[in-house]
Amino acid sequence: MDLSTLTITEARRALDAKEYSALDLTNAYLDAIEKKNGEIHAYLEVWADSAREEAKAADAVIAAGKSQPLTGIPIAVKDNILIEGRIASAASKILENYKASYDATVISKLKAQGVVFLGRTNMDEFALGSSTENSAYGPTKNPHDTSRVPGGTSGGSAAAVAAGMALAALGSDTGGSIRQPAAFCGIAGLKPTYGAVSRSGLIAAASSLDQIGTLGKNVEDAKILFDAVRGHDAMDSTSLPDANIPPKAGRKAIGVPREFLTDLTPEIRAQFESTLDTLKNKGYTIVDVALPSLQYALAVYYIINPAEVSTNLARLDGIRYGLSVPADVIGEVYSKTRAAGFGPETRRRVLVGTFVLSSGYADAYYRKARSVRELIRADFAKAFETVDAIVMPTTPSPAFKLGEKNSDPVSLYLEDIFTVPVNLAGVPAISVPGGTVERDGKKLPVGFQIIGAWGGEQTIFAIGKDV
Ligand code: GLN
16 A cells, blocks of 8 residues: 555545455554654654554454444544543643543544544644644654645644645644645645534634644545534534535636735745636636625734633643642742743733733724624625635745744734634635645645635535546
8 A cells, every 4th residue: 555645535445345454554554653753743642552453443343344434544633632541732731741531522423433543643832823833842844845844733633644644634723724734735624614513622722713624635535534523513512503515516606805815925826826727627617706804814813813712721720730830829820830831822822812801902902803803704705695615825825944934923923814714704614735836946735725605515625626
């Protein structure tokens, strides 16, 4: 088997045809991890023994002729998704030894299918960042050029799939954290409709923006994993009723918000236009759409995200769970624990979030941002009255160098311009490989982003397969 090209569909066929066993497949991935993880650092922890046990159990199910789409399929899990008895640290020192006491709903669903869990993948601490450089455990490297970032925050998951160290992976996306690393690593990454996948057991960053999603080598793999984890869940009060709207038959109209696509590097623009031509040749109509409020999306995101992050992270106080630094009075336990446990970007978000929520400023910042968020939602709603999908590049430029944007957090925030509007609106979007651009003699992948209307995952999968 060639792990660099293997897909879930092909592995399923071969497993069911008994060409190799789930244990063979798992061992092949564990070997690849052994060889590559030292350099790429996609995994924070590898569960070799339990993975082999899960593979053997899957082989028994396959032998009994009872396999499901993901039985015996080895996947990677982002370090902010809970698996009972396993450490889930969100790549933070404050949760370094925190063991999950229950399974996330997505994990229960995958366990029921007999999935093999290879290990937990690196990320930016608490899913704050765009490069994995905010991990307390050191960055992941881009398999296409190890001097560059893999994107973030699900950079470990994306690099694991791209480097043949997992067949597919789970990630989470609050403002682009699945789509941007998928783009930088040359794979497919889906951010589902808000509420389509349960957030029960996802370590919260910004609850109104967070979604668990899927990464795979191609659209079909991302879809197979999504179909396995989606669905209503009583454990998540924001979970949607099951609504898997089938793709519309016939010719589709695709909208391009041209006035919003200004700051693109020329090669990314060229790749984007050439992908549009491909779609045109396949019978799609390409039309301009106006999304006038998107110009405010970054500003709105970088108020709402820190506000919710500061609230969610308040529970990490050295008393309930996680790191606890002893001190004489309780206030000092809080401050010493949080000072020792949180990295610089996490502290920055907590400070900004506390400020925008404070009584004197909440009207000017937080409430204003919430109002503008409604305008952004309304822009999308209006556009989807006339088009079936909206497309734009996933990122304004290809993978940047490790260390390149470390000194200037705002330059890193600007990278999120095309991904954050989707989370603010709650709509689904997928990044699919959209060609390459050359940097320093290396071919770097770029992403083509397809945004759907609420519940429109199956439509964007169908379009993604035509790219
Ligand atoms: N880069 C964005 C941020 O830092 C998005 C992160 C994410 O999607 N988790 O907030």
